[in-house]
Amino acid sequence: MSDHQAPAQGVERAKGIGIESNLASVLARLEAVHGDTASAFDHLTLAIRHFHNSGNTPNMRAPLAVLVALFDRLGRHEPAATIAGFALSPFTAITIPKITTAIAHLRDVLGDQVYESLARKGETMTTAEMATYAYDRIDQARTEQCCLEIDEI
Numbered sequence: 001m002s003d004h005q006a007p008a009q010g011v012e013r014a015k016g017i018g019i020e021s022n023l024a025s026v027l028a029r030l031e032a033v034h035g036d037t038a039s040a041f042d043h044l045t046l047a048i049r050h051f052h053n054s055g056n057t058p059n060m061r062a063p064l065a066v067l068v069a070l071f072d073r074l075g076r077h078e079p080a081a082t083i084a085g086f087a088l089s090p091f092t093a094i095t096i097p098k099i100t101t102a103i104a105h106l107r108d109v110l111g112d113q114v115y116e117s118l119a120r121k122g123e124t125m126t127t128a129e130m131a132t133y134a135y136d137r138i139d140q141a142r143t144e145q146c147c148l149e150i151d152e153i
Contacts, residue, residue: 021050025063029096032070037145040070041138052131060127061087065096067134071141072102079137081106081115085122086130 028043044063051060064087071080084103092099107115125133 021047021059021063024050025066028063028070029066029098032066032073037070037074038142040066041142044070045135045138048131048134052127057127058089058091060131061089061092062096064130064134065092065099067138069096069098069102071137072105074141076137076141077106077109078118079133081110081118082122083130083134083137085119086125087122088119 024043024047028040028047031037031040031043044067047063048060048067051057051063064083068080068084068087071077071083080102084099084106088099088103103115110118122130122133
């Protein structure tokens with residue numbers, strides 16, 4: 001392998017991961033809209049993990065913004081507000097407009113003071129802390145959703 005082949009292969013792999021992560025984020029949005037919460041969580045986890053592992057914090061905000069809207073819809077207001085503090089940016093406000101709708105709803109439900117406190121907590125988290133926080137809250141939501149489905153049987 002020549003000196004330039006390894007970096008070139010790395011660039012091609014990174015492009016593939018970026019495309020996969022973007023598609024996973026888009027797919028998660030569609031799944032969330034159509035009520036397939038489990039698949040939405042799977043794809044959001046994939047996108048967050050890929051963007052985090054590649055050090056692409058700006059793009060990691062997009063799947064987090066989708067997660068904010070999904071958590072808001074599921075009534076998981078406190079984690080939604082915390083993640084919103086990290087996820088909200090001019091980029092996400094334009095590409096994921098549901099984040100601004102979710103934030104307005106979160107302010108109504110939680111009150112401005114509580115919302116601001118939670119959002120500030122998320123805003124001050126490092127990228128690694130936010131990724132871990134998101135994974136933990138997704139796992140918690142999955143567990144509680146599973147228990148709800150079992151109770152409905």
